[in-house]
Amino acid sequence: DSGVTQTPKHLITATGQRVTLRCSPRSGDLSVYWYQQSLDQGLQFLIQYYNGEERAKGNILERFSAQQFPDLHSELNLSSLELGDSALYFCASSGRRVSGVNEQFFGPGTRLTVL
Amino acid sequence: GIQVEQSPPDLILQEGANSTLRCNFSDSVNNLQWFHQNPWGQLINLFYIPSGTKQNGRLSATTVATERYSLLYISSSQTTDSGVYFCAVERFQGAAGNKLTFGGGTRVLVKP
Numbered sequence: 001d002s003g004v005t006q007t008p009k010h011l012i013t014a015t016g017q018r019v020t021l022r023c024s025p026r027s028g029d030l031s032v033y034w035y036q037q038s039l040d041q042g043l044q045f046l047i048q049y050y051n052g053e054e055r056a057k058g059n060i061l062e063r064f065s066a067q068q069f070p071d072l073h074s075e076l077n078l079s080s081l082e083l084g085d086s087a088l089y090f091c092a093s094s095g096r097r098v099s100g101v102n103e104q105f106f107g108p109g110t111r112l113t114v115l
Numbered sequence: 116g117i118q119v120e121q122s123p124p125d126l127i128l129q130e131g132a133n134s135t136l137r138c139n140f141s142d143s144v145n146n147l148q149w150f151h152q153n154p155w156g157q158l159i160n161l162f163y164i165p166s167g168t169k170q171n172g173r174l175s176a177t178t179v180a181t182e183r184y185s186l187l188y189i190s191s192s193q194t195t196d197s198g199v200y201f202c203a204v205e206r207f208q209g210a211a212g213n214k215l216t217f218g219g220g221t222r223v224l225v226k227p
Contacts, residue, residue: 002160031213043201043217056212088156094213102146102205102213106158 003027004107006091012113018079021110025072025093031055032074033094033104034066038087049074050095081114088112117142117206121218128192128225136187136221138202146205147178148215149187153198161187161200192225199223 003026013019025032034046045058049068060066063081068074078085088111092104118141128134138147149161162169162176164185169176173192178185189196199222203215 033214035215042219043203045214045216048212048214050212056214058214090158092215101163103148103160103163104203104213104215105160106150108157111156 002105002107004091004093004105006089006107006110008110009108010111010113012115013081014115015081015083017081017114018077019081019112021076021078021089021091021112023074023076023091023093023107025074025091026105029093029095029105030072031093031095031102032068032072033092034060034074034076035090035092035106036087037090037109038084043090046076078112083114086112086114117144117204117216119202119204119216119218121200121202121221123221124219126221126223128189128196128223130192130194130225130227132192132225133188133190134192134223136189136200136202136223138185138187138204138218140183140185140202140204142183142206143180144183144204145207146213146215147185148203149176149185150201150203151196151198152201152220158201189223192223194225194227197223197225 046060048056091107094104166180199220203217
């Protein structure tokens, strides 16, 4: 168990819909990352938040957005869903205050299926 | 951006065999991690190894940062070692963030 939790584990929805994925980082970690794993694109970085602020952005679609709340949990919002958005979405966290090591730990993922 | 290549793409092993997985990267990095993705999709941390050698049970890893490669060794493989092994690197970007760039993975199947 990495200490990173994600809900829900599975999500099945229809094209055009909007969903929210939730992530709680490891205790003490200030950074949260979102990654997408699809069959054709592999594992890709979407976005990073550090202590509530956006820190880095990858190839995240404009239909996707994220935020990190004061309690450090994060949500990834996916809207106007398309078939190609079906993927495994991972959250990761890093950056415990007492350590300079930036090892990232991954949650179990949310498997999104768009029908 | 930085490129990460893993080889071989696929590996079939007989239980008890040893193997070496390789990760090449195109630029200097400040973080390198090895992960095992099990058949249920979970990404398990194996090593945080930007340089040097580490061992954990039957697994060990070596990163030669100056030559831009890392190796993961699996000894006395077991069926539970099956899955996909990923190498991921982070290139220092300061305030610009800490994203990991993943290689394409090595799919390992250990047969009993």
